[in-house]
Amino acid sequence: MTTENLELSVSRLIDAPVGTVWKIATERMPEWWCPKPWTVEIVEQDWRAGGRSAMVMRGPNGEEMQHEGVFLEVSPGKRFVFTDAFTAGWHPHGPFMVGTMEFADEGGKTRYTGSARHWTKESYEQHKAMGFEQGWTLVAEQLAALAETKPPAR
Numbered sequence: 001m002t003t004e005n006l007e008l009s010v011s012r013l014i015d016a017p018v019g020t021v022w023k024i025a026t027e028r029m030p031e032w033w034c035p036k037p038w039t040v041e042i043v044e045q046d047w048r049a050g051g052r053s054a055m056v057m058r059g060p061n062g063e064e065m066q067h068e069g070v071f072l073e074v075s076p077g078k079r080f081v082f083t084d085a086f087t088a089g090w091h092p093h094g095p096f097m098v099g100t101m102e103f104a105d106e107g108g109k110t111r112y113t114g115s116a117r118h119w120t121k122e123s124y125e126q127h128k129a130m131g132f133e134q135g136w137t138l139v140a141e142q143l144a145a146l147a148e149t150k151p152p153a154r
Contacts, residue, residue: 009115016147035138
């Protein structure tokens with residue numbers, strides 16, 4: 001076990017209530033989960049502890065990254081935690097990280113925090129070099145843009 005901090009995180013204040021941000025975050029993932037021009041195909045999101053989390057991220061040059069894992073925690077309106085250390089049915093898988101998306105009320109707005117904890121210094125450094133901060137900041141901005149869009153008046 002290491003005492004080294006192997007967590008990367010980003011945070012953003014979103015000008016929308018937690019309920020709105022949570023609903024968009026969980027129901028409209030393809031619209032915000034990847035920094036554009038990347039896209040994501042949701043294969044399955046079983047929103048419960050132990051539920052399967054599977055998706056395919058696609059890049060503008062034909063890159064394809066498959067993500068297979070499970071949810072460790074789903075606390076509606078507060079947080080969801082996922083990992084690639086297991087696949088559905090708790091089958092061990094090559095671990096890279098534990099991801100946490102947190103949603104906290106801050107005066108009627110939402111404090112969104114996305115973080116990734118890594119098992120090894122190597123995977124931490126690899127994620128950092130892949131552009132974690134820039135990518136996850138863009139993702140937070142995309143989520144905010146969706147949540148802060150006011151519906152047209154009728």
